[in-house]
Amino acid sequence: MSVLVVGSVAFDTIRTPFGVATEVVGGSANYFSVAASFFTDVRLVAVVGEDFPDQHLEFLRSRGVDLRGLQRVPGKTFRWVGEYGFDFNEAKTLDTQLNVFADFAPKIPEDYRESEVVFLANIDPDLQRDVLRQVRRPALVAADTMNYWIARKPEALRQTLTMVDALIINDAETRQLANEQSLVRAARTIQAWGPRILIIKRGEYGALLCVDDEWFSAPALPLESVQDPTGAGDCFAGGAVGYLTSRMRFDAGHLRQAMIMGSVMASFNVEAFSLDRLRTLTRAEIEARFTAFRRLVHFDDLAERSGDSR
């Protein structure tokens, strides 16, 4: 089974209170691809400039990521400069240079059109629809978006949502999109526009799943040291959607497991700058951390611990 991802591959420069990383590889589709590659075949559609290092492309290939959809064009690769204060839940964008990404028109290779699952990373909702017009009946379409598109292209985004099964956004964006403070009511509003599945990311607080009218809360693992939260959301999506693609079951039970697998991948990714932690990650480490998440939320039913009560 294969997941097709369309989004950005970029150079990031990141400042945190604990260090600086200059022009390291990043981008939503890049993070997604590496995280998802631990679970399934990944097909990447993105664009880079002539300055993008072969070394990273070789790393992606070594992870089984199919790069036939990665365009390399004259010019410079997309660059983002961001800063985090002590609150790692929100990045402050200091500079964005779209470069070759400014003219990105996703072209889906013929061999990719039968992909069972599609993930539309955070790009222009018009481009997201362009992608969906080029594929044939995927079993699951998942999409990300952001406050920028919610504010600037609400109608285009609404059109895209009619074609999306699972929307993966953060809690502030959920409220902004639905214009509703209550997440429960916001979820109902957004679901009425199309996505049966809503996944709400909450940074260090974990994530919520709403499927039909059933809710699931995924915790975040308390970590001794967070180096760099960049890409956590895309690694979450990669883990979750990659896991679902490996199972090809989209019921609430599998979605709950996928939420945890997304949380597992995000929890690893924030332990180092860029994608560095994922470079050495093993399947055994992933499974051990999945088990750690089970332990983190476990509590006994009331009947299981006896004692008097009124």
Added chain:
Amino acid sequence: MSVLVVGSVAFDTIRTPFGVATEVVGGSANYFSVAASFFTDVRLVAVVGEDFPDQHLEFLRSRGVDLRGLQRVPGKTFRWVGEYGFDFNEAKTLDTQLNVFADFAPKIPEDYRESEVVFLANIDPDLQRDVLRQVRRPALVAADTMNYWIARKPEALRQTLTMVDALIINDAETRQLANEQSLVRAARTIQAWGPRILIIKRGEYGALLCVDDEWFSAPALPLESVQDPTGAGDCFAGGAVGYLTSRMRFDAGHLRQAMIMGSVMASFNVEAFSLDRLRTLTRAEIEARFTAFRRLVHFDDLAERSGDSR
């Protein structure tokens, strides 16, 4: 078994985007007592003025709260005026009138000195130690505090912490108290000062427990409508500490259940202004919501849902 609580009983005036409540009954010890009364006997030490309504005292008595430690003195009851914006995680204090609370010197009735469990609500850490000097070897001492005391009386607070088993504070206060961004490292620092058990409240995001070096994450229930978050933290403490008092077991397994019982009581309390939701609450509703929390965090082990993986 009995829990002794020492703290404030007050009149609150609360403004939210959805309504205003004027001079409704509140106060940390008041919220705590009502929540804990669903699980165990409660002994309340606090002070009110002549203006405090008998009707509310009768309600407390009807819930089995022992009021022999409640002083009624000449003057006006403590008043707090607060406001919430759309972010219900933080109240903005508009006015505080300490009134009779300014001279509060907790005097523990002789009959209360053998209380098995003590909860020190958010009062001056010097008063918290005064209380502990008046009681005889409780099995568990739990305490709350706030940024005001962390900033103004750090040494007094540190002395109090040497006598506390369980500290219940919010995440910003945890970081402030330990002067440490990482909650994992902050917990270790605070535990080294005394409390074996650290409970970190995170508002709409739930709560974390750290006992020795074991972590537990309690979710918050996604609610259709939150009317008034005032007292949620004290209802959480009342549910958690009240439950522990009913069991008189303080191992990690019972603490995990107590975290959920605290979350259950907080989730009910925010559904109405003041203590109104707790007035009609039943044991059956509490147990049903405990079960809803189990469902909210449940996910299967990887082995339980088959499929290929790499």
